[in-house]
Amino acid sequence: MVSGAVQMVVDSKSKVETTMEVIRQRIAGRSLLPGGKLPSIRGFAQTLGVSPSTVVDAYERLVAEGLIHARRGSGFFVANQSVPLSLAEIGPKLDREIDPFWISRQSLEAGDAMLKPGCGWLPPSWLPEEPLRKALRALSRAEAPVLGDYGSPLGSPGLRQLLSQRLAGRAIECAPDQIILTESGTQAIDLLCRFLLEPGDTVMVDDPCYFNFQALLRAHRAKMVGVPMTPAGPDIDAMEQMLEAHRPRLYITNAGIHNPTGAMLSPVVAHRLLKLAEQFGLTIIEDDIFADFEHSPAPRLAAFDGLDRVVSIGSFSKTLSASARSGYITARPQWIENLIDLKIATSFGGGRLNAELVLSVLSDGGYRRHMERLRARLAQAMTQVAERLQAIGIAPWLYPQAGMFLWCQLPEGLDAADVARAALAKNIVLAPGNAFSVSQAARGFLRFNVSQSLDDRVFEVLGGQIQG
Amino acid sequence: MVSGAVQMVVDSKSKVETTMEVIRQRIAGRSLLPGGKLPSIRGFAQTLGVSPSTVVDAYERLVAEGLIHARRGSGFFVANQSVPLSLAEIGPKLDREIDPFWISRQSLEAGDAMLKPGCGWLPPSWLPEEPLRKALRALSRAEAPVLGDYGSPLGSPGLRQLLSQRLAGRAIECAPDQIILTESGTQAIDLLCRFLLEPGDTVMVDDPCYFNFQALLRAHRAKMVGVPMTPAGPDIDAMEQMLEAHRPRLYITNAGIHNPTGAMLSPVVAHRLLKLAEQFGLTIIEDDIFADFEHSPAPRLAAFDGLDRVVSIGSFSKTLSASARSGYITARPQWIENLIDLKIATSFGGGRLNAELVLSVLSDGGYRRHMERLRARLAQAMTQVAERLQAIGIAPWLYPQAGMFLWCQLPEGLDAADVARAALAKNIVLAPGNAFSVSQAARGFLRFNVSQSLDDRVFEVLGGQIQG
Incomplete structure (x- = not known):
């Protein structure tokens, strides 16, 4: 038999536990979202039929667990360790440099000062x-x-x-x-x-x-x-x-x-x-x-x-x-x-x-004539870029019959993600092979868009990295 | 102990059964889609290590079951009783007249000869x-x-x-x-x-x-x-x-x-x-x-x-x-x-x-001035349409402060789906209430877009139906 005082402690402990469990379930069941505000202390106490201090205890213990956090003057919020559908978090964790989203965003967000041999479309002037x-x-x-x-x-x-x-x-x-x-x-x-x-x-x-x-x-x-x-x-x-x-x-x-x-x-x-x-x-x-x-x-x-x-x-x-x-x-x-x-x-x-x-x-x-010229221009760019890449030791996997892409192998031992990271620091967006590879078997490859690779700086920077 | 001949019958029966089961599983697992072609008899016999006649028997029994069907000269196909994601088949079965898809499609597909009091947008000339x-x-x-x-x-x-x-x-x-x-x-x-x-x-x-x-x-x-x-x-x-x-x-x-x-x-x-x-x-x-x-x-x-x-x-x-x-x-x-x-x-x-x-x-x-005129024009149309509807016994649920929609109640006993069906036969697309109601509690209502309800024919046809 437990004494009254101990019983009280047990009760209040179990009420705090219960309150915590309700919050945990709401978060797990996504009725409370990451970043979302928790119910007010007074309101929630009323809802559960417990005292406000029980809710305060429960919230503070959940803060200690890292599940929620307090924002001064505005209440308690669910921590942001996960979001409802964060695409970046589905599937294997990848280096940002070979994350499919990252390359798309880099290319889409790149300003005019950036060179984009890694991007998947033509310069507007080619359209x-x-x-x-x-x-x-x-x-x-x-x-x-x-x-x-x-x-x-x-x-x-x-x-x-x-x-x-x-x-x-x-x-x-x-x-x-x-x-x-x-x-x-x-x-x-x-x-x-x-x-x-x-x-x-x-x-x-x-x-x-x-x-x-x-x-x-x-x-x-x-x-x-x-x-x-x-x-x-x-x-x-x-x-x-x-x-x-x-x-x-x-x-x-x-x-x-x-x-x-x-x-x-x-x-x-x-x-x-x-x-x-x-x-x-x-x-x-x-x-x-x-x-x-x-x-x-x-x-x-x-x-x-x-x-x-x-x-x-x-x-x-x-x-x-x-x-x-x-x-x-x-x-x-x-x-x-x-x-x-x-x-x-x-x-x-x-x-x-x-x-x-x-x-x-x-x-x-005019469109048909434009496309004829465009195909010729791409063929010319393909030859030119392939030659310049080969000159610095980057070898096309095959020489395509048409199109804008050259899939190229770096010299033995180089990781395309490292090369892309270094190039980005010099305002060049590259497309490293593993961003394209489900099995992550293309770490030695880069994809070049020949229409976006005609600037000398592309080859200077890449050449420097390969020799350096 | 069974005789050899009976054993053979049992074996071949179970092979047919097995073959049928493989097909059923492929359909259930959606590796065979509705409308999709079944494997060729010879090829499938080889895959399963059974005789072609076993596959023929299995396919014919599946035809009898209605799961697949034969198309002369081109083979066997999965029947179309269900499709991968047929929106029309998710959720409760509704009359076509109050099916949300149907109203959208009627409105979007309507030719110039149709009147569309049920559609959700302004006539192009109001833009x-x-x-x-x-x-x-x-x-x-x-x-x-x-x-x-x-x-x-x-x-x-x-x-x-x-x-x-x-x-x-x-x-x-x-x-x-x-x-x-x-x-x-x-x-x-x-x-x-x-x-x-x-x-x-x-x-x-x-x-x-x-x-x-x-x-x-x-x-x-x-x-x-x-x-x-x-x-x-x-x-x-x-x-x-x-x-x-x-x-x-x-x-x-x-x-x-x-x-x-x-x-x-x-x-x-x-x-x-x-x-x-x-x-x-x-x-x-x-x-x-x-x-x-x-x-x-x-x-x-x-x-x-x-x-x-x-x-x-x-x-x-x-x-x-x-x-x-x-x-x-x-x-x-x-x-x-x-x-x-x-x-x-x-x-x-x-x-x-x-x-x-x-x-x-x-x-x-020009846009700001256009919107001022448009608001006035809508307010005027709202008055006019509300009056004409009331005159034939169709009562607005409330008189909106703005916008293009009037939510109206039909005279007691009339079903808006019936009214919509009859109106469509006269080239008028209406929007019956239950298309808007999750609980199907709006069978006596219609939504009118006042900008699309200014033609006399709308009121003639509706009036005729209400009195008829």
Whole structure:
């Protein structure tokens, strides 16, 4: 039998414990968010039917545990050790230098004083500036609904008609109603991930692959497995083993020119890949945003497959404008119906003006001539940058047939993350290999965008680091 | 002991069963998708080490079960009874007439011959056409990066500066860096849902509420509870009970003029609501897209709360253009950091040209004058439509202080879904109450957009139905 005084201590101790437990549960259950304010002492005491001093004790012990903190004069707040969905904290911890988000943000935030050989797009002066200005002037005279009203759920019929014709040029046969316009290529893949994935599903990507695929898949809480790349496409034997072992739901890859390697799918790899996809019930997203850079089109999975289990996506951000963004999904008719509902729910109408602008530019003869000049300019830059990199000991993994990317190996022993860190201190944004590699197997690689690598300073700084 | 022949039958039966089971599992595990092609008979027989006739038997029995179907000459396909994420199939089954998706799609797909009293936006001729044309002409002369390059992750500094000033006019104090631009108001809420919700979380909405909140929350697989509306905001006593019973993570509501009811938050309701939010650890998204319609601003939760647990979102689709879409999120600084990563992952840069267009229009004196005229025009239309509706027995629930919506009750006994179905046959798109109601408690209501209800035919058709 315990004495009254001891009983009182036990009671009040258990009330403090209980109060602490309620707070812990609210934080764990996310009804109290990191950074969120805790209930007021008086109010919470009333809610729980305990004395204010019990709540004070409980809060102070939670402060000592680091779970909450006090802010002078304004109350108690949940500590910030975790946030609801911090993408940077899903998946393995990476050096900031090889974190996919970091490279995107560095490139997007870089001022004019920065050089950006690591960024994934052309300098604005390489884009079809005159056709864009002309299209904007034409838009300023458009009918009122074009200027002010929502578009139809599928998006501009004129642009979809034109895209259907352009896709036929890559042997992808589809009716305009099998095309749904989106606000960007990224949004197209995001919409498809919403449609096709559940949290925890496994997705196969190329290793290396475009780093934002990884960022996007993290946002969908998908698991990733990487299939090694060869110059003719993914390594099919490795892919078969991965399909056996991991049964991924989805494979996301580039059509035509692969980012970052510049590899191009061969017909035999395409055929074997689609046989495996059928065998393992794999759906494929083929990201076809670099099509207009090709001198002659590589085989498309979507063409071989007839849009059965392959979905093709495209955009104009790389060739036309990243400011007036517009993308699209090409898929089997039945999926388009479901994608319309998802598009309305998550972005309502959207993108009509940009779609009209893209249609206007694409319909203009000036765009075709611009692209011809651009392909020649990129080929020239590719030769020049490859030579200058080789001169300082940086070797292209392959010499791409087209496009803007050179995937290069550093001299033995150098870590691309170190090189990128040092270069950033000199106002140069690089793209180190492991940002592209799910298996972190590319620490000796860098991706160069040849259109952003023509400044002497790039080679001076890199050369200095390699020799130093 | 079984004879050899019987044993053989048993074996082959169990092989067929096993084969069927493998297919069932692939469908259940979604490695075979609805509409997807089954493995070829020969290939699958080889994979499983059974005879082709076993696979044929298995497939034919699955056809009989309705799980798959045969398409002449092209093989077997998974039946379409369910799709990966069919929004229409999440949540309760609704009549097509009161399905949130259906109203959006009807309104978005409606041709010029349709009247749309049920749609949620102004006719294009009510938008600031001349300021938009002027802004497009100005854009056609902008510097190359404005035309072609990605924007910074937060979006146009000029527009964020201006928004910060405009928010101060509603007593919402925030630095420009607490504002992140999005591609629309819907995308703003979607981004916040990604950040704040897990599948299965409960979200509180108003009952009735803007129907696309429900569509969006279905896409996030959230549960919904609805708090009844009063003319001064949500019913606070009911809200307290719901918070106790359901512990929702999030409350999504309108700022200022409520959609669909036209209700306006009173200061006392705002204060009690925020006290409850603190007590129950509730985060609030305040959707402030109708601000420019107000004659004088109603209290904002975001202003009272100082952007602690309230996030404010806005857009220009209702007042400026739904073709050049642009939206924004205003939140506490720490959340903005996480939202940047999510925005990059799911839509990369995005929306620069539209943001510049919006900035140009908002900075133009013509826009302010246009909005003054528009408010007067809406007030006039409100009077006129309310009178004409009352004349045929349709009674406004309240007479809104501003905006474009009239929430109206049909004569006793009429079901708004029936009325909407009959009106659609006469090329009039209505918005029946239950599309807005989580609890399906608004079958006698319709929402009218007064700017889209000025045609005599609206009242002729409705009047005919009410008397008929």
